[in-house]
Amino acid sequence: MKRINMAIMGVGNIARQMAAAINGLEGQVCAYGVASRSLERAETFAKEWHFQRVYGSYEELAEDPEVDLVYIATPHAMHYDNARLCVEHGRAVLVEKAFTANAGQARELIRLAREGHVFLTEAIWTRYLPARQIVESLLKEGIIGDPFTLEAEFSVPLSHVRRMYDPALAGGALLDLGMYCLTFASMYFGNEIARVESRAEKLDTGVDAVDEIEYFYQDGRKAHLRTSMVTGPVNRGEIRGTRGRIEVDNLNNYAAIRVYDTAGNLLREPEIPPQINGYEYEVLACVRALEAGRQECAEMPHALTLEIMEQMDRLRRDWGVVYPFETEERGGTSIE
Ligand SMILES: NC(=O)c1ccc[n+]([C@@H]2O[C@H](COP(=O)([O-])OP(=O)(O)OC[C@H]3O[C@@H](n4cnc5c(N)ncnc54)[C@H](OP(=O)(O)O)[C@@H]3O)[C@@H](O)[C@H]2O)c1
Incomplete structure (x- = not known):
């Protein structure tokens, strides 16, 4: 090499x-x-x-x-x-x-x-972490049966940080923190989203600060995603199935993965591969x-990058979060 x-x-x-x-x-x-x-x-x-x-x-x-x-x-x-x-x-x-x-x-x-x-x-x-594949293997193995709901929250109190609150820097909780929740859902439940329900509370600057997103998938599954830049820290994901659930601590860089049955017994806690950071x-x-x-x-193929960007555009459009440079004159850069 x-x-x-x-x-x-x-x-x-x-x-x-x-x-x-x-x-x-x-x-x-x-x-x-x-x-x-x-x-x-x-x-x-x-x-x-x-x-x-x-x-x-x-x-x-x-x-x-x-x-x-x-x-x-x-x-x-x-x-x-x-x-x-x-x-x-x-x-x-x-x-x-x-x-x-x-x-x-x-x-x-x-x-x-x-x-x-x-x-x-x-x-x-x-997307590049080996720990991601552990969850994929567990789901494939069927240890939690048929997965039917997914929950993810990534909240960190960062609203004092300019990069987060300034619309000119494309701030907002969604693009910074919420995109990890969208990623968690995308990795394990795919992107065949039939319907979206969502709401956002905004800062005075106009960017989204607290977001609640519900995805209803074409196959009947459901994801509930939350992100906030005014409260926290909370950083976790969970996938529930007919026979149990998988919990993930730190959904951006998995710190622990635990599998429980429906009675709440811990079935497995796979080791997280070592890393530099x-x-x-x-x-x-x-x-x-x-x-x-x-x-x-x-x-992380280009198609998936585009998929997540399109999901974020759709959410921001529903919330009326528009960045100052997203004007008609900028043509291709406007929100879709
Ligand atoms: N993967 C992760 O875990 C992770 C974690 C945190 C952030 N991020 C991402 O990393 C990126 C940067 O975040 P950060 O927290 O490192 O931000 P940051 O501390 O504010 O640093 C951003 C750097 O960008 C440069 N810059 C260029 N134009 C700028 C402008 N108009 N205003 C401010 N800075 C400007 C500055 O460096 P110079 O002036 O030296 O050129 C500045 O130090 C974002 O995309 C964020 O989402 C990723």
Whole structure:
């Protein structure tokens, strides 16, 4: 396996987590470059996390032909422009969730990447975690019988954080936290949604802060999803079946998986595979895809990224949560 040169765009909170994962993958991934809007911030970050190159602008990073993979760690509203910059320079990209601010942007970005034969994928780490397959195997085995309801909640009090409350940054609980609940439902109950009932309480800034979502599937199953950026922390998922239930602690990065029968007896608690911090799995998936010459990851194909973006557009449209840049004049970027 070739050691790929990885670079980070934007040096905020999640960039530090990714840097720790990259450092832990030494031998397979090289901590190559760091770009910030401030050269000084890039230098400080590079020193702390042992990156070789620094750039005082995102453009400089995109222009560097030595970069094999760019990880985009900026706020949601910037993902489209930042990823587009990379794709147009032929750089492979791993874009943080939410992939873009809306489905129109996602569709356009995917089109550009396919047209330019450039690798592009979404950094929704949960999809790449090996623990996800444990739940899939349990369901396949039939240990809880026929699964019929799914519950998920991810709530963290983050409404004081600008990235969360500012509509210009595509804030809101849904794109940041709620998308993990949509992901949990999508992974285990699919996307054949016949009907949606939902409601959201908004902040004064106009973004959604507390969301309740009910999905009614074509096969009769049901999911109840909750997210809040004013209360919490709550982070759990549950799948109930005719013969028992599966509980998951930390639905973004599974900390525990427990299986109970209908009498409440604990049947199984599978071990969670070891990890650096969980972010390494999406990087390794990119390495494998790049090596195989693919333009997307099997763990999170473009079609699924688009599906989740479309689900979020539909919910925001029902709630009247519209970002200031989603105007008619911006054409393809408007909410669908
Ligand atoms: N996978 C996960 O577990 C996880 C967890 C948290 C967040 N995230 C995702 O990671 C992304 C970033 O979140 P974060 O918490 O790391 O955010 P953050 O701490 O605010 O950092 C974002 C960085 O983006 C850059 N940036 C570029 N344009 C900006 C603008 N107009 N306003 C503010 N910052 C701007 C800044 O870096 P420079 O100025 O240095 O360029 C900033 O440090 C989001 O997509 C979020 O959903 C994922």
